[in-house]
Amino acid sequence: MLEIDRLEVRYSGIEALRGVSMTVNSGEVVAMIGPNGAGKSTLLNAISGIVPAHAGHIRLDGRELTVLPAWTVSAMGVLHVPEGRQVFADLTVLENLQLGETCLKSRPRRTTLTDVYDLFPILRERQAQLAGSLSGGQQQMLAIGRALMGSPEILLLDEPSLGLAPVIIAQVFDALRALRASGLTILLIEQNAHLALQASDRAYIIDQGRIVHSGASADLAQDDSVIAHYLGDLAGA
Amino acid sequence: MLIQQLLNGLVVGGVYALFAVGFNLVFGIQRLLNLAHGAIFMTGAFVAYYTVAAGWPLWVGFILAAIGSGVLAMLIEIVCFRRLRKSGDAEFGAIISSVGASLVIMTVWQWISKTQIVRFPFETFPVIIFRFWGLRVSALQLFMAGAALVIVVLMAWFVYRTSFGRRVRAVTGNEKAAMLVGVNPNRIYNQTYFLSGALAGASGVLVGLAFNNINYMMGEPYLMFGFVIIILGGLGSIPGALLASLIFGMVQTLTIAFLPSGLTNAFIFFAMFLILLIRPNGLMGKEEAGALRGRR
Ligand SMILES: Nc1ncnc2c1ncn2[C@@H]1O[C@H](COP(=O)(O)OP(=O)(O)O)[C@@H](O)[C@H]1O
Ligand SMILES: [Mg+2]
Numbered sequence: 001m002l003e004i005d006r007l008e009v010r011y012s013g014i015e016a017l018r019g020v021s022m023t024v025n026s027g028e029v030v031a032m033i034g035p036n037g038a039g040k041s042t043l044l045n046a047i048s049g050i051v052p053a054h055a056g057h058i059r060l061d062g063r064e065l066t067v068l069p070a071w072t073v074s075a076m077g078v079l080h081v082p083e084g085r086q087v088f089a090d091l092t093v094l095e096n097l098q099l100g101e102t103c104l105k106s107r108p109r110r111t112t113l114t115d116v117y118d119l120f121p122i123l124r125e126r127q128a129q130l131a132g133s134l135s136g137g138q139q140q141m142l143a144i145g146r147a148l149m150g151s152p153e154i155l156l157l158d159e160p161s162l163g164l165a166p167v168i169i170a171q172v173f174d175a176l177r178a179l180r181a182s183g184l185t186i187l188l189i190e191q192n193a194h195l196a197l198q199a200s201d202r203a204y205i206i207d208q209g210r211i212v213h214s215g216a217s218a219d220l221a222q223d224d225s226v227i228a229h230y231l232g233d234l235a236g237a
Numbered sequence: 238m239l240i241q242q243l244l245n246g247l248v249v250g251g252v253y254a255l256f257a258v259g260f261n262l263v264f265g266i267q268r269l270l271n272l273a274h275g276a277i278f279m280t281g282a283f284v285a286y287y288t289v290a291a292g293w294p295l296w297v298g299f300i301l302a303a304i305g306s307g308v309l310a311m312l313i314e315i316v317c318f319r320r321l322r323k324s325g326d327a328e329f330g331a332i333i334s335s336v337g338a339s340l341v342i343m344t345v346w347q348w349i350s351k352t353q354i355v356r357f358p359f360e361t362f363p364v365i366i367f368r369f370w371g372l373r374v375s376a377l378q379l380f381m382a383g384a385a386l387v388i389v390v391l392m393a394w395f396v397y398r399t400s401f402g403r404r405v406r407a408v409t410g411n412e413k414a415a416m417l418v419g420v421n422p423n424r425i426y427n428q429t430y431f432l433s434g435a436l437a438g439a440s441g442v443l444v445g446l447a448f449n450n451i452n453y454m455m456g457e458p459y460l461m462f463g464f465v466i467i468i469l470g471g472l473g474s475i476p477g478a479l480l481a482s483l484i485f486g487m488v489q490t491l492t493i494a495f496l497p498s499g500l501t502n503a504f505i506f507f508a509m510f511l512i513l514l515i516r517p518n519g520l521m522g523k524e525e526a527g528a529l530r531g532r533r
Contacts, residue, residue: 103419
């Protein structure tokens with residue numbers, strides 16, 4: 001279980017997160033929805049140790065992650081697929097995936113290369129190609145595959161739909177559905193509320209660095225008013 | 238005569254490659270120029286000399302030189318570069334702080350060597366001359382060429398074929414993403430600087446043996462040659478640095494042999510100017526400098 005307790009993050013004095021508390025239970029898919037600039041990426045960056053927490057706690061199964069460097073957090077199985085994919089452009093697809101295993105130092109392997117290739121067959125076809133030459137959707141699949149290679153305890157996904165064509169988004173979300181069915185714990189960040197609510201069990205809404213609403217995804221999906229209030233036109237996107 | 242000079246140039250180029258490949262490796266990974274690289278090279282030569290002078294065999298000196306220079310390079314990164322990099326704008330700062338480190342190291346060796354030129358004892362490396370097809374090659378030249386070849390090939394294998402190399406290239410391309418997959422970049426920096434320093438130290442020993450002249454200033458011309466070579470080869474490109482080193486070594490040897498001595502550097506820089514006119518990013522450099530490029 002991932003537990004965030006009154007987390008605060010500041011960028012040179014400017015508050016990006018103002019006391020965020022939330023949990024992700026194991027086996028659950030939790031969505032975090034919010035407008036641009038709400039602090040969603042900051043939350044994931046704080047969890048994975050890319051940006052330091054100013055106050056508050058981040059715990060995984062009771063173990064404190066708050067002050068650990070990013071490479072130690074990933075070694076504990078918290079694997080972050082960052083916004084904008086961030087694949088290693090000058091390395092091949094296969095090398096990107098092999099690098100995903102770096103964090104598997106003391107934990108047992110649960111996902112193999114074959115599993116990743118079965119989930120995203122295009123990566124098998126392109127395995128010798130440089131990651132930088134892939135399309136945006138393929139890079140997103142590679143970024144997810146790379147994180148899966150580290151056998152995540154929890155997967156943190158930052159806007160996997162960003163900048164992708166609807167057909168490709170559907171492919172990526174099909175894969176997420178399969179991962180969800182396999183019991184993987186996921187924290188999914190999205191601006192696209194409709195997509196996020198469909199793919200998750202529970203959801204939080206974040207605005208200006210605060211959690212402003214939370215509930216079962218099915219209930220939130222019924223109640224358009226909350227989503228429309230915080231996300232405006234993006235709600236139906 | 239021409240073939241003989243080309244052969245000599247190839248040997249010299251191999252030694253330049255040891256120097257320049259390490260120089261370019263750390264440039265590629267951090268985009269910082271380590272201007273103490275010449276001092277690290279010189280340190281290798283001195284370490285080997287004092288080891289031999291203390292009665293140990295040359296191979297021990299060689300190993301100690303590589304290790305000593307490697308550790309020195311690692312310390313320079315930690316002391317001079319790491320904090321600057323954290324503060325953001327390190328490119329200019331690193332030039333100043335590594336020049337500072339270079340001066341400190343040179344002063345220390347000047348003090349230890351009492352500003353004297355030191356020479357390996359006679360027959361530290363056996364003087365054997367091979368003759369074939371009218372060419373003349375010494376055992377030392379063969380050793381230099383062999384050592385340079387083996388070390389550069391090993392290094393390329395490390396970077397492009399091992400999981401260590403994969404991590405190095407990952408940090409080079411995207412430090413943040415590398416951290417997210419579990420790579421500790423500081424460790425990679427320590428390892429690459431060690432490797433770069435060890436290569437410089439090894440080339441220092443070879444140069445010290447070849448000219449049998451070791452002094453605290455000996456790194457300076459090599460730092461300048463290293464500059465020319467990595468710009469010529471393409472910033473950050475390891476194969477580029479190798480190719481440029483061999484060309485540079487041959488051109489230099491030929492100009493020394495066939496042109497008036499004062500013209501050597503003028504000719505070399507003119508040749509560099511011409512090549513850069515045709516290929517502004519160097520022989521194997523990409524549009525944007527940096528990164529360990531040139532794999533394909
Ligand atoms: N590296 C940074 N330095 C300064 N401010 C930042 C930085 N990253 C994000 N911010 C600010 O923090 C707030 C939250 O950003 P972010 O977490 O990226 O939002 P989201 O992912 O929800 O769009 C924004 O106001 C943004 O401008
Ligand atoms: Mg974001």
